[in-house]
Amino acid sequence: MVDVAYVIGTILFFLLMLLFVAACERLGRGTDVERATKE
Amino acid sequence: MTVNGWLQILFFCVSVLVVAKPLGVYLVRVYDGTYRWLAPLERLIYRMCGVDAHEDQHWTRYTGGMLTFSLASMLLTYLALRLQHVLPLNPQHLPAVLARQAFETSASFTTNTNWQSYVGETTMSYFSQMSQLAFHNFISAAVGMAVAVAFVRGIARRSAGRLGNFWVDLTRGTLYVLLPFSLIVALIFVQQGVIQNIRPYLEITTLEGAKQTIAMGPVASQEAIKQLGTNGGGFFNANAAHPFENPTPWTNFWSMFTIFMIPSALTYLLGRMVKNQKHGWAVWAAMFVLFFGGVWMAYWAEARGNPIHAARGIDVVGAVAGHSAGNMEGKEVRFGIANSALYATVTTDASCGAVNAMHDSFTPLGGLVPLVNIQLGEVVFGGVGAGLYGMLVMVVLTVFIAGLMVGRTPEYLGKKIQAREVQVAMLYILVFPAAILTMTAISVLLPAGLKGLNNAGPHGLSEILYAFTSTAGNNGSAFAGLTGTTYYYNTMLGVNTLIGRFAMMVPMLALAGFLAEKKRVPESAGTFPVTTPLFVALLVSVIIVVSALTFFPALSLSPVVEHLLMNSGKLF
Numbered sequence: 001m002v003d004v005a006y007v008i009g010t011i012l013f014f015l016l017m018l019l020f021v022a023a024c025e026r027l028g029r030g031t032d033v034e035r036a037t038k039e
Numbered sequence: 040m041t042v043n044g045w046l047q048i049l050f051f052c053v054s055v056l057v058v059a060k061p062l063g064v065y066l067v068r069v070y071d072g073t074y075r076w077l078a079p080l081e082r083l084i085y086r087m088c089g090v091d092a093h094e095d096q097h098w099t100r101y102t103g104g105m106l107t108f109s110l111a112s113m114l115l116t117y118l119a120l121r122l123q124h125v126l127p128l129n130p131q132h133l134p135a136v137l138a139r140q141a142f143e144t145s146a147s148f149t150t151n152t153n154w155q156s157y158v159g160e161t162t163m164s165y166f167s168q169m170s171q172l173a174f175h176n177f178i179s180a181a182v183g184m185a186v187a188v189a190f191v192r193g194i195a196r197r198s199a200g201r202l203g204n205f206w207v208d209l210t211r212g213t214l215y216v217l218l219p220f221s222l223i224v225a226l227i228f229v230q231q232g233v234i235q236n237i238r239p240y241l242e243i244t245t246l247e248g249a250k251q252t253i254a255m256g257p258v259a260s261q262e263a264i265k266q267l268g269t270n271g272g273g274f275f276n277a278n279a280a281h282p283f284e285n286p287t288p289w290t291n292f293w294s295m296f297t298i299f300m301i302p303s304a305l306t307y308l309l310g311r312m313v314k315n316q317k318h319g320w321a322v323w324a325a326m327f328v329l330f331f332g333g334v335w336m337a338y339w340a341e342a343r344g345n346p347i348h349a350a351r352g353i354d355v356v357g358a359v360a361g362h363s364a365g366n367m368e369g370k371e372v373r374f375g376i377a378n379s380a381l382y383a384t385v386t387t388d389a390s391c392g393a394v395n396a397m398h399d400s401f402t403p404l405g406g407l408v409p410l411v412n413i414q415l416g417e418v419v420f421g422g423v424g425a426g427l428y429g430m431l432v433m434v435v436l437t438v439f440i441a442g443l444m445v446g447r448t449p450e451y452l453g454k455k456i457q458a459r460e461v462q463v464a465m466l467y468i469l470v471f472p473a474a475i476l477t478m479t480a481i482s483v484l485l486p487a488g489l490k491g492l493n494n495a496g497p498h499g500l501s502e503i504l505y506a507f508t509s510t511a512g513n514n515g516s517a518f519a520g521l522t523g524t525t526y527y528y529n530t531m532l533g534v535n536t537l538i539g540r541f542a543m544m545v546p547m548l549a550l551a552g553f554l555a556e557k558k559r560v561p562e563s564a565g566t567f568p569v570t571t572p573l574f575v576a577l578l579v580s581v582i583i584v585v586s587a588l589t590f591f592p593a594l595s596l597s598p599v600v601e602h603l604l605m606n607s608g609k610l611f
Contacts, residue, residue, distance in 0.1 A: 027462060
């Protein structure tokens with residue numbers, strides 16, 4: 001049971017990191033659009 | 040402080056400077072693919088793993104590869120540690136590693152932290168040491184170097200966010216850098232008396248007639264990559280203070296030198312790849328200034344000793360000689376104060392975490408140095424790769440602040456630093472203190488956090504703060520005095536190592552990707568030069584100010600107040 005909790009917790013952490021990658025990429029694109037609109 | 044001590048420190052500093060260029064040139068050739076003396080083996084690895092070596096990956100794909108590889112290798116290690124009792128090479132018949140320790144250890148070694156809550160010689164079988172822990176010593180270091188090289192490519196190139204190929208960088212770093220150099224260093228260690236065998240432990244009878252177990256093992260091979268890869272996880276519980284791991288002053292020198300060797304050379308790689316060698320040396324100089332300040336402070340504090348000992352006549356040797364003998368508590372006599380202070384500074388500057396003395400037994404100001412070194416963000420030479428990319432994020436911040444001072448859009452080596460670059464740089468900088476301070480605060484409030492504490496007052500706070508600083512900084516050294524073998528600490532510290540590694544790598548690689556999308560603009564009168572002593576001074580100031588603003592309140596409640604109380608005659 002403890003093993004399952006640690007393994008699932010680890011997988012969830014890395015999934016969160018993949019979401020973080022997507023968020024950073026969106027942040028980059030969003031700022032680009034904002035800058036282009038201003039220009 | 041003695042002339043002998045300073046001469047040894049000077050010899051170390053010169054060695055680190057001298058190795059930067061030749062090894063830096065070698066690293067450039069390895070990573071740009073012009074120096075491939077094991078090409079058939081490299082191609083075989085790509086074919087077996089299905090890697091397209093010619094693919095130039097976007098930063099998101101590069102980061103995704105790094106994350107999935109780390110997840111898979113961490114889960115594999117967790118499984119191997121839990122099944123250690125049924126796996127081979129276990130002559131001591133050691134049982135399976137506890138679930139909470141297996142989680143913490145697999146997280147810790149995957150992230151190049153190597154925090155150890157277990158006693159190596161009574162917990163890990165030879166199979167676990169050789170196939171899992173040593174494997175991560177190589178791979179986690181190779182991941183760090185790969186990411187640093189990817190970051191430098193981001194600065195040097197204009198390539199629509201493409202940073203190279205993670206699998207190629209990982210393979211080349213392991214095959215051409217870590218494996219051959221580890222082999223050479225392991226042979227040096229064996230020649231100096233470090234043991235290397237897979238025999239069962241020796242049962243001997245001491246002169247007093249007592250029975251004693253002498254642990255054996257493949258120590259030299261693990262010791263070499265432990266230092267070279269800035270991993271730091273000792274084969275034995277006593278780490279580099281153990282005579283089988285670090286028997287002579289020469290092994291002590293090689294241990295420290297191999298920690299700084301690759302991080303020093305990576306600054307040369309930076310200069311070569313961005314075609315501005317002076318900038319590489321400027322970054323090296325900034326690292327050296329911070330390093331030297333730390334060594335001086337630690338050496339001074341430890342050589343000065345504890346005034347309470349002198350007042351009570353305990354400092355007998357010093358009293359006879361007419362000066363303090365210094366603080367020798369927790370230090371190996373064969374290394375003395377100079378080499379213990381130097382080792383403590385090197386290992387905490389470089390996110391290594393190996394120790395040849397007990398940091399917990401240092402004087403308050405001597406113990407402050409390792410703590411602050413890690414809190415600077417492990418950018419002072421730093422872990423292999425991690426130090427360079429951490430420092431480059433600080434460079435971006437420095438250039439941004441310099442731009443604000445003169446009222447122009449900041450540029451770094453011809454790339455404009457704009458809102459999104461600063462946003463992700465700040466994410467990188469904020470994750471680190473947020474993890475450390477939040478978890479420390481939770482731990483001093485919860486009974487489970489206070490349960491493992493062996494010292495009261497400010498020293499107790501130092502121990503908890505050091506544990507979370509060390510794990511978030513992926514350092515792994517312990518202040519000791521904190522019993523970390525509980526569900527609470529095993530889990531919290533394990534999670535902290537993961538946050539300190541991956542939640543910082545993601546925004547850093549995003550920054551590299553954003554920089555790689557930009558075209559280079561020619562230098563103008565308003566461009567802040569990144570090769571001058573002024574730049575070095577500003578960079579050092581920014582690093583100190585960011586760290587001081589973040590951690591000074593916590594430090595003033597721990598080592599600083601402990602130092603003041605020690606001077607007034609109170610110890611913890």
